[in-house]
Amino acid sequence: MSNKHLLKNQKGVALLLALLTVSFLVTMTLQLLVDVDGQVEDAALVQKTLALENAVYTGLSIVQAALYSDQQANTYDSLQDSWATIDGEQLVSLTDDISLTCVVNDLSGKLQIHALLVKPVQAGQGGSNGSDSKKQLSAQEQRAQGEKVEQFWKRFLLSGKFAIDDEQQVADLLDAIRDWIDEDDDARGNGAENAYYQSLSPGYSCRNGTMLTVEELLFVKGMTPELFYGDEEHEGIAEYIAVAGDDGKINLNTASGVVLAALNPELDEEMISDLKVYREEPDNREQLATTSWYRNVSGFPGDVTLDEALLTITANAFAINLVAENEDARRAGKGVLLRAESKEQTLLHWRIQ
Secondary structure (H helix, E strand, O other): OOHHHHHHHHHHHHHHHHHHHHHHHHHHHHHHHHHHHHHHHHHHHHHHHHHHHHHHHHHHHHHHHHHHHHHHHOOOOOOOOHHHOOOHHHHHHHHOOOEEEEEEEEHHHOEEHHHHOOOOOOOOOOOOOOOHHHHHHHHHHHHHHHHHHHHHHHHHHOOOOOOOOOHHHHHHHHHHHHHHHOOOOOOOOOOOOHHHHOOOOOOOOOOOOOOOOHHHHHHOOOOOHHHHHEOOOOEOOHHHEEOOOOOOOEEOOOOOHHHHHOOOOOOOHHHHHHHHHHHHOHHHHHHHHOOOHHHHOOOOOOOOOOOHHHEEOOOOEEEEEEEEEOOOOEEEEEEEEEEOOOOOEEEEEEEEO
16 A cells, blocks of 8 residues: 555544544533533522422411411401411512412311310319319319210211211211220220231221321221212211310311301201301401300391300411412422410421422
């Protein structure tokens, strides 16, 4: 091969190597641009997510402020209070282009699971002097209240709105709930304790203590998804019950129609509708400061009474649901807030998703 041909081949190889190098560099540059674009998009997504989470916490602060200011203003709680009427559209100035929805529900308007368990009276708890007569009287009062709460639950479950067959099924379920939340391992006649739950497949332990969430009821003997969530023919009990509170009292100012109906079997749909309309009328707001306001409702039968032992007009536990969203993403906060008479607030549960 002549030097001329050798030189020509060398130039060809050099040109090929140059083309390959350029091609490699272009490929790497494009990949780098793709990676950078991806990182920019990820950073933008993180920024948007943080902005949404900040909006959720802004909503939580607004709810807490509303609950505090309402407690400063009066000693009763109703659906006319500021915490129950927070308007997300008015919060746009605080959250820029983020839509914020705030929903606060008074859990005192629901049936309390832990009120089903009558707590034993401790020594010295019955009165200031701790005498036996005082303790015995207190025990009798607690048993009487426990019986009223049980009858209230029975009327609620047997209302025909839920997937319950008969009174025996109700009795079995209530005993099972009591066994689930009491601290011993002695099963009631129609209840269940560890021996039953650990015999299941898979087995698990009985709580024997305070329920943490309403959904925990699904682990209790006798509770079915149809009863808890509802089905095509029935409502579910989940939205009408709460784990917060244990005195068995229902806030007459916030309870749903289904819960109100269980207060007295003589209450019909028209009476319940009249009660709801009355408590939502701004002119009647001050009347809601006593549990006897229902007697002032026009046309309400004078011979139909509600048991004062089951009524309250104050609230100390609230379910909070906050949703922050824009065109690209959504974040939601959900929890339970306790508010004491001292005005101290405690966030019992809180979750962002």
